[in-house]
Amino acid sequence: MSLTTARKVLEIEARALADLPQRLNQDFEKAVETLLACHGRVVVAGMGKSGLIGQKISATLSSTGTPSFFLHPAEALHGDLGRLVKGDALIALSYSGESEELLRLLDTVKRLAIPLISLTGDSSSTLAQSSDAVIDVGIRQEACPLGLAPTASTTAMLAMGDALAMALLEKRGFTEEDYAALHPGGDLGVKLRRVENVMHAGEAIPRVSAGAGLTELIYEMSRKGLGHTAVVNGQGRLLGIISDGDLRRALERDGERCFRLAASDLMTPSPVTIGRKELATKALSLMEARRITALVVVDAEGRVEGVVHLHDLWSTEMI
Numbered sequence: 001m002s003l004t005t006a007r008k009v010l011e012i013e014a015r016a017l018a019d020l021p022q023r024l025n026q027d028f029e030k031a032v033e034t035l036l037a038c039h040g041r042v043v044v045a046g047m048g049k050s051g052l053i054g055q056k057i058s059a060t061l062s063s064t065g066t067p068s069f070f071l072h073p074a075e076a077l078h079g080d081l082g083r084l085v086k087g088d089a090l091i092a093l094s095y096s097g098e099s100e101e102l103l104r105l106l107d108t109v110k111r112l113a114i115p116l117i118s119l120t121g122d123s124s125s126t127l128a129q130s131s132d133a134v135i136d137v138g139i140r141q142e143a144c145p146l147g148l149a150p151t152a153s154t155t156a157m158l159a160m161g162d163a164l165a166m167a168l169l170e171k172r173g174f175t176e177e178d179y180a181a182l183h184p185g186g187d188l189g190v191k192l193r194r195v196e197n198v199m200h201a202g203e204a205i206p207r208v209s210a211g212a213g214l215t216e217l218i219y220e221m222s223r224k225g226l227g228h229t230a231v232v233n234g235q236g237r238l239l240g241i242i243s244d245g246d247l248r249r250a251l252e253r254d255g256e257r258c259f260r261l262a263a264s265d266l267m268t269p270s271p272v273t274i275g276r277k278e279l280a281t282k283a284l285s286l287m288e289a290r291r292i293t294a295l296v297v298v299d300a301e302g303r304v305e306g307v308v309h310l311h312d313l314w315s316t317e318m319i
Contacts, residue, residue, distance in 0.1 A: 057161030097125020240267030
């Protein structure tokens with residue numbers, strides 16, 4: 001019995017989502033352009049379950065480059081109305097479009113010339129008629145067996161809010177780098193960490209001159225413990241890289257002759273490099289694609305600034 005009910009709920013909500021793309025029209029485009037042009041904050045308001053969905057929509061907007069906060073309509077009527085200022089835009093959520101607390105905000109919204117975007121299931125409602133853009137989130141039926149609890153309707157609101165946020169993200173040209181700047185903590189922060197946050201820098205960088213001999217190479221690689229060393233010129237620019245595997249293969253191939261060779265004879269010239277401001281995930285992708293365990297970090301002039309090792313990315317749980 002419970003499984004039957006659960007399947008029915010999911011089918012109803014899935015159908016509500018499947019209907020949404022057909023509801024999109026020029027009002028959606030107008031809403032996106034209105035929010036894009038907003039020089040203040042995008043304020044999201046809704047009562048009850050719609051309010052909970054509104055909080056999530058506001059959070060998604062804020063995390064993707066659109067400054068936003070949630071305004072509880074009832075609290076607004078008891079002093080928080082002062083948080084609305086000219087230059088803001090308002091997204092109002094009400095399935096019926098007749099939520100009393102929301103409607104009582106309309107005089108202030110109009111007085112301040114705040115653009116109003118509504119997400120509602122009734123395009124003929126008071127809220128819709130007062131809006132600059134109306135986004136239809138109407139559904140065929142709620143998933144609640146009693147037909148009372150907001151279920152499919154709130155799912156539709158949530159999905160449409162995501163659609164708005166993602167359309168705005170794309171219009172703004174919001175990038176992974178922008179996202180990283182807004183998500184420094186948690187798992188997302190780890191995944192979006194920059195190379196400069198995980199690389200070995202300063203004295204921890206293994207490097208030798210082009211004329212260094214085998215003994216110096218082995219000593220530097222052992223002392224720094226990263227399994228390779230960069231080869232640099234007198235200005236600190238990268239010439240090549242030598243791994244412990246390169247040394248083993250050279251010894252097997254040339255034997256004692258290796259002790260008469262310089263770093264420039266043993267190195268791999270023009271190795272794969274990366275910039276310090278690149279995302280660490282890009283460094284990981286490069287290592288996986290090239291089947292290497294380390295990347296030298298260089299500046300625009302080719303000077304060595306650091307080294308990032310595969311183990312550094314393992315330790316930050318990126319993979």
